[in-house]
Amino acid sequence: MKLFDVYSKFDINITRGLGCHVWDAYGKEYLDLYGGHAVISIGHSHPAYIKALTEQLARLGFYSNAVQNPLQEHLAEKLGEASGYADYSLFLINTGAEANENAIKIAALHNRRTRIISFAKSFHGRTAAAARVTDNPNFIIAPNANMQVIFLPLNRPEQVEQEMRKGDISSIIIEGIQGVGGIHIPTDEFLRDLRSLCTKYDVCMIVDEIQSGYGRSGKFFAHQYSGIRPDLITVAKGMGNGFPIGGVLISPMFKPENGSLGSTFGGNHLACAAAISVLDVMKSENLVANAANVGQRIINSLHDLPNIKEIRGKGLMIGLEMETPVKDFRRILLHSENVFTGVAGSNIVRLLPPLSLSEAEADDALQRLAQAASAASAS
Numbered sequence: 296m297k298l299f300d301v302y303s304k305f306d307i308n309i310t311r312g313l314g315c316h317v318w319d320a321y322g323k324e325y326l327d328l329y330g331g332h333a334v335i336s337i338g339h340s341h342p343a344y345i346k347a348l349t350e351q352l353a354r355l356g357f358y359s360n361a362v363q364n365p366l367q368e369h370l371a372e373k374l375g376e377a378s379g380y381a382d383y384s385l386f387l388i389n390t391g392a393e394a395n396e397n398a399i400k401i402a403a404l405h406n407r408r409t410r411i412i413s414f415a416k417s418f419h420g421r422t423a424a425a426a427r428v429t430d431n432p433n434f435i436i437a438p439n440a441n442m443q444v445i446f447l448p449l450n451r452p453e454q455v456e457q458e459m460r461k462g463d464i465s466s467i468i469i470e471g472i473q474g475v476g477g478i479h480i481p482t483d484e485f486l487r488d489l490r491s492l493c494t495k496y497d498v499c500m501i502v503d504e505i506q507s508g509y510g511r512s513g514k515f516f517a518h519q520y521s522g523i524r525p526d527l528i529t530v531a532k533g534m535g536n537g538f539p540i541g542g543v544l545i546s547p548m549f550k551p552e553n554g555s556l557g558s559t560f561g562g563n564h565l566a567c568a569a570a571i572s573v574l575d576v577m578k579s580e581n582l583v584a585n586a587a588n589v590g591q592r593i594i595n596s597l598h599d600l601p602n603i604k605e606i607r608g609k610g611l612m613i614g615l616e617m618e619t620p621v622k623d624f625r626r627i628l629l630h631s632e633n634v635f636t637g638v639a640g641s642n643i644v645r646l647l648p649p650l651s652l653s654e655a656e657a658d659d660a661l662q663r664l665a666q667a668a669s670a671a672s673a674s
């Protein structure tokens with residue numbers, strides 16, 4: 296059997312990782328400023344994480360949601376404490392797209408309305424509803440074409456209110472910081488306006504923190520810079536440091552109804568062990584503060600690179616928009632400087648390293664970025 300070929304891939308086979316570094320099958324070492332797409336939060340192969348997962352696997356890998364699983368409650372308690380949402384409830388699933396599917400569903404079950412507001416350049420996943428609220432016309436296909444979604448520009452509250460006045464908006468969904476769209480940040484004022492509009496018009500506010508959450512922005516959630524509290528918050532990626540797990544944090548205004556949501560694998564024993572270990576390491580190593588400090592150190596220095604149009608981001612979620620396409624720059628970075636990065640569109644490089652990136656590793660990264668940028672501008 297062949298693989299269904301849907302990904303564009305580098306011709307590199309990563310076989311080992313440690314901290315912020317990975318190695319290919321030939322033993323070549325790379326600095327990982329991509330974190331496997333913002334997934335690696337506490338670093339590759341963290342010893343505490345390996346211990347937690349192997350011990351859990353030796354006890355029990357999986358049993359279904361038909362039985363008690365105290366690990367889920369343990370995880371919810373730790374996540375409530377780490378995030379400042381101790382009064383919210385947690386529903387566990389496996390991926391980011393699933394988290395958004397469920398958040399949209401919880402909102403629709405709550406107010407029984409039909410329309411959703413999403414935003415220009417948004418990305419929320421590839422399953423039916425998550426794809427439909429993603430700002431990409433290619434994602435509209437038969438199974439989701441009938442969903443009613445309107446895309447509005449970021450930071451224009453008057454346009455949001457105009458739609459909400461019609462009375463049929465169920466939810467709005469917005470990323471804490473837009474990732475795939477190129478590191479665009481809703482202003483704090485806009486988030487506060489959205490919060491009050493949602494309350495005024497009884498619309499559920501969903502903040503997608505799948506990429507920007509779990510400490511990446513230098514706060515536990517990116518929206519916490521604005522001081523708002525959304526009704527639903529979706530998480531995945533960094534939550535399991537590579538073990539698939541996602542969640543929806545649900546405000547107390549929603550009342551659970553037996554059978555309304557469910558998942559075979561969601562919240563399984565191994566996934567919970569991974570997510571608990573991630574929160575323990577984040578706390579003991581102070582990784583949210585580290586992301587804030589090291590991220591700011593990088594952002595301050597990136598302005599010195601040649602050919603930069605704009606630097607955007609918070610913490611360790613950083614976008615470098617260049618004046619020209621970044622293809623050569625990223626090729627040189629990967630093959631000559633041994634640095635993995637992410638991309639958005641043609642002109643934006645995304646940096647999403649593990650939250651454990653040290654100051655020394657950041658300085659090393661900056662040096663490699665500078666070398667690649669001058670090589671790319673000379674070529």
Ligand SMILES: Cc1ncc(COP(=O)(O)O)c(C=O)c1O
Nearest residue numbers: 390391392418419420474505506
């Ligand atoms: C903001 C955001 N939401 C949702 C998703 C979808 O997550 P997953 O690929 O785990 O379904 C992503 C993935 O990149 C994302 O960045």
